[in-house]
Amino acid sequence: MSASRRSPVIVEHLRKQQMWDALAKGKRLDGREFDDQRPLEIELDVIKKANGSARVKLGHSEVIAGIKVSTGEPFEGLENKGALIVSAEVLPIASPHAEPGPPDEEVIELARVVDRGVRESEMIDLEKLVLVPGKVVYTVFVDCSIVNTDGNLFDATSYAVVAALLSAKLPVLKMEGEKVVDTSETRDMPITTIPISITAARIGDHVLIDQGPEEEACMDARITITTNEEGFCAVQKGFTGSFTVEQLKKAAQSARVKGEEVRARLKELTAK
């Protein structure tokens, strides 16, 4: 059951007032413009045991995504497609508010929104991940460990997943009779497009992208918009507040512009 809750991050009243005053003047407390992202660091292949991995730092939000490939049965209704499973965990080391245990609804939402971006953009050509149609397919597990929380986990996690997939090497598997045999060769993931999410927060009448932890504690509503080169692939409004139609259309537009910048960086990084 989903229950309303408060942000565990506490922002003092005076600080809130400061933030609102700054926003009214078009400024943010950390000096950023409304459509500025915090510094983004992406490192590829950080885990050698994984088939692909990436470590992303967005501000001080830090996520490690690792890919493990195995084989299994296809999903029902998707018999001729490989299986893709994205999951996320906020590790107990990530913040004083994080606790060990099964993922709560916020983390489930996080993983599902990131999954939706990859899936709906058809970033991976899953039809190329089939060994025996309807019976044996590649199963791609993308597991995300959130190591440090500092606001906007949606984008940090999404970039980590996309970067890990871009850098991943797929083991080439073969069927010998009923058995799956690893040929110890690898090939690139069948990538078709690069989905990039941009998350914006509304505080009062202001909509700003990539909210930091204090902004996250003060926000009224949140919107995550995933785009690829051609257009939109996934959207998720989150948190308890609402948006006007104009705010949404504007956020959608800036998600495309900003998404293009991040996409260019990822392309440059993976081309090396």
Place this chain on the structure above:
Amino acid sequence: MTQTRNLIDENGKRTDGRTADELREVKITVGTVRNADGSAFIEFGKNKIVAAVYGPREVHPKHMAQPDRCVLRCRYHMSPFSTDTRKNPAPSRREVEISKVMREALEPALMLEDYPRAAIDVYVEVLQSDGGSRCAGIAAASVALADAGINMRDLVSACAAGKVDEQIVLDINDTEDKEGGADMPVAYMPRLEQVTLLQLDGKLSQEQFNECLDKAISGCKIVYEIQKQALMQKYFGNETELKEEVAVQ
């Protein structure tokens, strides 16, 4: 989601015979659950969903209580027999997510500050599912909350729009959801002109995105009228004068 067959025929008719701008048949009955403080039963196409509200009431466990406002709790659940193949009754990740977005879609409409230290529980049970069950669930839950006499800023209405055969259509059904190009569920408070839920899966261009959002909102406005009518029907029966007043607004 790669489309395999045409979902709109040469006459512009969809798989269930509707035009692009046509809503499925929507019927709402208020007060169907006797024990609940408020309830509503909605039939939205083939969806059959019952929503029940309990509260404001004491919060259990007590540490969940908030000193300055009410806690809203929401559960979206699908009955095992509601789908083509039996659904495991344990809450799936999808249901956990929908429970969350549903709560967040309803919360902006409620004056939770009027009921400090209390809880309001909203249960949405999908008895038979079709496409767009989260929208139908939100519409029913919002009527049930009004029926429970909770102070509200507006009713939350909900409707989806999507892309089928490269065309933007209103109120996606099950087949269109599975085989079509995009699905965008929207919840909207028509009086306050605020969007309280927006999701999208599937590809849309910038123009299609804007068109889809506008179309979904036009659907919400139709659902809004049906919601109001359903409440009027329960509380004022066939007093036509009042009904006309609503229609004028």
